[in-house]
Amino acid sequence: MTAVLRILWFWLAAGALAPAVAQDKPVDDTMPMMATGIILPRMDAAAGRQLFAAKGCVLCHSVNGIGGADAPPMDAEYMEPMMNPFDFAAGMWRGSEAMVALQREELGAPIELTGQDLADIIAFVHDAGEQKRFTEADIPAPISALMMKMDGGE
Numbered sequence: 001m002t003a004v005l006r007i008l009w010f011w012l013a014a015g016a017l018a019p020a021v022a023q024d025k026p027v028d029d030t031m032p033m034m035a036t037g038i039i040l041p042r043m044d045a046a047a048g049r050q051l052f053a054a055k056g057c058v059l060c061h062s063v064n065g066i067g068g069a070d071a072p073p074m075d076a077e078y079m080e081p082m083m084n085p086f087d088f089a090a091g092m093w094r095g096s097e098a099m100v101a102l103q104r105e106e107l108g109a110p111i112e113l114t115g116q117d118l119a120d121i122i123a124f125v126h127d128a129g130e131q132k133r134f135t136e137a138d139i140p141a142p143i144s145a146l147m148m149k150m151d152g153g154e
C-alpha cells in the first residue's frame with residue numbers, strides 16, 4: 001500500500017511542480033545559462049546600422065554593397081544562422097592587427113567602442129531585414145568624405 005501511495009504522491013507532485021519548473025527554464029533548451037553576475041545588453045540592430053557607419057566600420061567592410069572592399073563584407077548571409085556574438089568579437093580580435101593598422105592609416109586612431117556599441121553592431125550584421133534599410137544616407141559626412149578620399153587614393 002505504501003508503494004502505491006508513494007507512486008501516487010510522486011505522480012501528483014510531479015504534475016503540480018511541472019508548470020513552475022517549465023516557467024523557470026529558458027524557452028530554448030539550447031540557450032546556455034549565463035554565468036554568475038553576467039547580463040547581456042539588449043541588442044538594437046537599428047542603432048547598429050547607424051553605428052556601423054558612424055564608427056567607420058563601413059570604411060573597410062561593406063553591407064548591401066555599400067562600404068569599403070579592404071575587409072570581408074558584413075552581410076547577414078555570411079554570418080552563422082545561429083550566431084554567438086562572442087565569436088564576432090573574437091574575429092575582431094583575430095583581425096585586430098590589420099584593423100588597427102588600417103584605422104591608424106585611414107582614421108588617424110583606432111575606433112573606440114563601448115560594449116553596447118559592439119552589441120548593436122553585431123545585431124545589425126546579423127539582421128538581413130535591417131541591412132536592407134542601409135543606404136548611403138546612413139553614412140555621416142566626415143565618414144563619406146574619408147571613403148571618397150580612400151577611393152581616390154587607390
Ligand code: HEC
Pocket residue numbers: 052055056057058059060061070071072088089091092094095096098099102103106111113121
Ligand atoms: C580601416 C579598415 C577597417 C575598419 C575601419 C574596420 N575593419 Fe574590421 N577588418 C579589417 C580588416 C583588414 C580585416 C581582416 C583582417 C584579417 O583578415 O586578418 C577585418 C576583420 C574584421 C573581422 C573579422 C572577420 C572575419 O572574417 O573573421 C570583424 C568581425 C571585423 N573586422 C569587424 C569590424 C567592425 C565591427 C568594425 C567597426 C567597429 C571594423 N571591423 C572596422 C579592416 C577594418
